[in-house]
Amino acid sequence: MSKIEDVKALVEAGKSKKIAAAVQEALDAGDKAQDILDAMVASMSVVGDKFSAGEIFVPEMLIAAKSMSKGVEVLKPVMAGDTSNSLGTCIMGTVAGDLHDIGKNLVVMMLESAGFDMVDLGVDVAAEKFVQAVKDNDNVVLVACSGLLTTTMPALKEAVKTVKAAFPDMKVIVGGAPVTPEYAAEIGADGYAPDAGSAAVKAKELVA
């Protein structure tokens, strides 16, 4: 197995303690940093698909994302200054009144793995904060809003409305247990995803 294949396998298996050494070995063997990164992104895409299909569960996805993150740390100094890989910046948060962060964190990990620069606003995020974050950050191409409670669905609507009022062309994606594609369309969101794996696919589609 080539070094780069090792890296891929380690990301998919979530071997976070072994990944840094494997990435370094691949670099030492002459593999390009970009190719190694692409291989890890491809692995995470496989992980996302398996999660969406119910073949793996949240822990497997978390440790895969952690492994990728540790691998990227090794690549960062080599790729410093190269922004050609970035799909742009995505602002993400759980909407006002809602403290749920697991789904939101999974989406942050998956979008980061897919190539977005993520700005995580955390939980209980007021609609205006999303707008402010778009203003405060460079190259924002996507806003992602999460809500888990039926009682915070109005806050989700408010967040989409406020972002769209300030930035009519900004793409907005929403998700969370009570959200349906119909509801997403009704409140003016550009995209909806039922889980973190699909969110990465949808987000890439929206900014393509």
Added chain:
Amino acid sequence: MLTIKENLKEVMTGGKPDRFVKQYEFLQMIMSVPSGRVKPVMGEEVVNEWGVTIRWPEGQIAAFPVHDAEHILLKDVTEWKEYVKAPSLVRPEGAWDQAIADVKATDRDNKYIGVFYAPGLFEMTHYLMGMENALMSFYEEPEAMHELIDYLTQYEMDYAKEMVDHLHPDAILHHDDWGSQISTFLSPAMFEEFFLESYKKIYGFYKANGVELIVHHSDSFAATLVPNMIEMGVDIWQGVMNTNNIPEMIKQYGGKITFMGGIHSGIIDHPDWSQEQIAAEVKRTCEENGKLYFIPSSCQGLPGSSFPGVYEATDVEIDKMTKKLF
């Protein structure tokens, strides 16, 4: 007409019930137990009896543990012995009096004396260290996780002994959410490895001490864990969401376990609820799931609803379905 208890037994044994069981009607929950739980009221933040910070945001329907860097109790599970200290179970004289009086006042012909326990073992792991940390630790630090779960199990056993000694309950309503709406948090194999034996021990203790009904609440998908539930001694899985294929589960496991739920709280229990919405949801679930091994109920973890009137309105609609289908 059968008593409430007789009717429930007919449902659970595949006999001849004369009506639907109405949600929690068979349980008299004794909530005056001196549990020692420290919980916030709406708008408040507290540090609970384990040292976990719990916050209930204004205007929301529930409280949540807080796991930012400032508040998280356990950052590294390998250090659990340093940070996780079980609360004392010693209570002052007279602390159990109200609960004992509530037991005595119960109509035991119709009601099972129910005691309550939450959060369960899985929930405790993420209460203590946050969901992501907990879930990754099952892979990265399995030995420490086993040790921590053993420690939490022992606390539950000690707590169970107190309840059994003081109240001689007939039923336990035990909370531990094992999944989201569409999946379990852990794979069935991982769930079995970490939780099956502990729950066999806990539920086995209750059964060995006169508790007839083990009611486990998990308002989630958990169809793939039903064989484990049966093995650990669960009699009624409460909170069964209709994201599980309930008719199929009844076909496969009826007689070994009863499913309580099928009414989606998200559909019926919201600020703009209506009797018509509830009627349609109750009709659907009763018609889909039938009369045996099934109890129509919202997925709430206790009798009641988030918005006033919903629970009672649901009972009314279950009565209507009884008239229609029995």
